[in-house]
Amino acid sequence: MLRIITQQADVRSELQRICDRTNDEQVLHKEATVREVLQAVKRQGDKAVLHYTAEFDHQILKPEELRVTGSEIDAAYQQVSKELVEAIRLACRQIEVFHRQRVPKSWIHFDDDEVVLGKRYTPVDRAGIYVPGGRAAYPSTVLMNAIPAQVAGVRRIIMVTPPGASKTIYPAVLVAAQEVGLQEIYRVGGAQAIAALAYGTKTIPKVDVITGPGNIYVTLAKKLVYGTVGIDSLAGPSEVLIIADETANPVHVAADMLAQAEHDPMAAAILLTTDPALAKNVQVAVERQLVDHPRRTLTEKALAHYGLIVIVESLQAAAELSNEFAPEHLELEVEDPWEKVLPFIRHAGAIFLGHSTPEAVGDYIAGPNHTLPTSGAARYASPLGVETFLKHSSIIQYSQTALEKVAGAIDALAAAEGLPSHADSVRRRVQKEE
16 A cells, blocks of 8 residues: 655655665676677677577668668558547647747857857757667657657757567657658567667667666666766656645546556656645545556555655655755646745656646647656656757857957966966967067
8 A cells, every 4th residue: 555654754865765766786797688688789880789689689681671661650550540640740749839939049259359159059960769668668758758859959869669479669759750751660679779879880870969768787887888978867766756735636646656667667756745644545535546456566566665755844845855856857736836845845847737738748738858867866867858869069259359358367377387388379370579
């Protein structure tokens, strides 16, 4: 049964334990395995990719089978409903509209001293997006990763996703990829897929940035290749923290907690509430909704280890605990969330306000990205977006007159740092020839 905590002394230690759930000895052991995979793919390319696909995914592939064909994508449309295709198209429109508002503008400033300064944004040449498979199909992940890259202007987007039974890819994933115009799709997952994108193989091209969530092996691989390529974030197991008062519907709150717990045995679902009656009613509602749940075993495991209900003294106290946890998803199921809670929130990946805004709206259709910082990373990190696929260059131009005005200051700073040629490179430009 979902635990209820009333002793405030236990709350912070429990929240920290949940936040640190991926930092254990098992993870360190897995990191050694991932390092081995990365080095093998770096040295042996496709051969290693195929070897680990056979070992981990139990699919025997030939090199020519790595890339998904156009006929497979066409066939996928025959295997999904018209309603799903329309839903994917609606999500595409919503996601694109939102992300087009986020494109940063290059700028140039001219001042009176004949100095030109600016910032110029340009996209990476190649982006690799990872779409997980395994327990379920995730067409929304295709959209949330590919569309920001396209809006940013990335010319070449390479998608990887693990093969399922009989080497197949989930039809919904292929339809989503087709709807956003992806041309290069490879049936490979796990650490070997990240390695292939980072280092390149004969079949799979090397990219500049890798984005998208995955299991612990994918996350560790992204961590280890960072520096060779850029990454979006180290996405851990999903999590939701709900702040609720007496106006919340316990059935709805329970459904939202289950919606997070059903992702993964390590997913976290936390409720902070000022109302003891709501806490008990949510606990009961969770048990009732689990009775016929298709993913009951997995979901119960997540709730048993990483589910929690905390009774707090005030909404402001709840906000402070939330800031310490820095949740991936934060739901404010309170009366007047804009005034009573939001002003006190400093750290969260995505914030859902009011009783009619379940986290699932953000997962699929609202438009803001659902690839979010987890495990406390919202203290310093942001959701995936257009900026993930852009980098900026500084623009600097000085006229002769402007250089002469600052030559003395540069000379002093260069002397303090013991770099005489720095000073000389300026002095030779400003000294009058005799």
